[in-house]
Amino acid sequence: MGTRGARGGRGIWAGLGRCPRAIGWAWSPGSLSAGGSATQGLWGCLALAQQRPLLGVAGGCDRRCPRIVSRSQWGARAPKNRVRLRTPVPFVIIHHTEGNPCTSQASCSRQVRGIQNYHMNSNGWSDIGYNFLIGEDGNVYEGRGWSTMGAHAKNWNHKSLGFSFLGSFSSRVPNNAALNAAKSLIQCAVSKGFLSRSYFLKGHRNVNPTDCPGNALYKVIRQWPRFKA
Numbered sequence: 001m002g003t004r005g006a007r008g009g010r011g012i013w014a015g016l017g018r019c020p021r022a023i024g025w026a027w028s029p030g031s032l033s034a035g036g037s038a039t040q041g042l043w044g045c046l047a048l049a050q051q052r053p054l055l056g057v058a059g060g061c062d063r064r065c066p067r068i069v070s071r072s073q074w075g076a077r078a079p080k081n082r083v084r085l086r087t088p089v090p091f092v093i094i095h096h097t098e099g100n101p102c103t104s105q106a107s108c109s110r111q112v113r114g115i116q117n118y119h120m121n122s123n124g125w126s127d128i129g130y131n132f133l134i135g136e137d138g139n140v141y142e143g144r145g146w147s148t149m150g151a152h153a154k155n156w157n158h159k160s161l162g163f164s165f166l167g168s169f170s171s172r173v174p175n176n177a178a179l180n181a182a183k184s185l186i187q188c189a190v191s192k193g194f195l196s197r198s199y200f201l202k203g204h205r206n207v208n209p210t211d212c213p214g215n216a217l218y219k220v221i222r223q224w225p226r227f228k229a
C-alpha cells in the first residue's frame, strides 16, 4: 500500500471521472439547498472545460469528481445552523469515523445518519461534523458540503475541508474504491475552486492530539501528493 507509483499519477486522476453522475449530483436538490453550490459547481465545470479541452473535460462536466450522495439521498436532518466557509481553503484534513465499515449505499447511508445523530444529539453540534464522508462502496456522502464550515479539527475548521473515511482504519487500510473516491474528491475540490491549487493534505493527528485517521490509513495518505505533516 502507499506505493510511490501512485504518486502524482495524472492518468489515475483523469481516469476516475464519472461524468453523467457528476451532472446528476450538480443538480440534485441537496446541492441546490446547500447555498448555491450547484451553480458554482457548474461554473467550475465550464471554466475547466475551456482550460483543459484535451483532458476530456467537456460538456460542462467535471470528470474529476466522484459520485456524491446528496444529503437528501442519505436522509439527512436539516442543520440547526450554518457558518459559511471562506474558500478556497488551503488545507484538506483526513479522518476516519472509527465506526463500522460499510460497502453499500444503504449501509453507508445508515452509518452517516447515525453519525449525524451522534454529532447533533450527543455532541450538541449544529450538523454532522465532516464536510464529506467516504464509503467503501466507492461513494462520497455529502456532510456539510463545500461551503459550510465543518466541526472536525479544532482550530482548523475555518481553513480546511474535513473528509472522513467510514470505518476504523488503525489496523487495515480502506479498500481501493474508497481510496480512489477520496483522491478524486480532493481533485474535485481543487477543480471546483473550493480547495487551493497549492493545498496541503494532513491527517487529523497532524493538527490535534488524536490517533485519527488510524495508523494504517495514515501510512497511506502520507504517500499522497501534497501531504505535509
Ligand SMILES: [Zn+2]
Binding pocket: 094, 095, 096, 152, 204, 210, 212, 213
Ligand atoms: Zn479525526
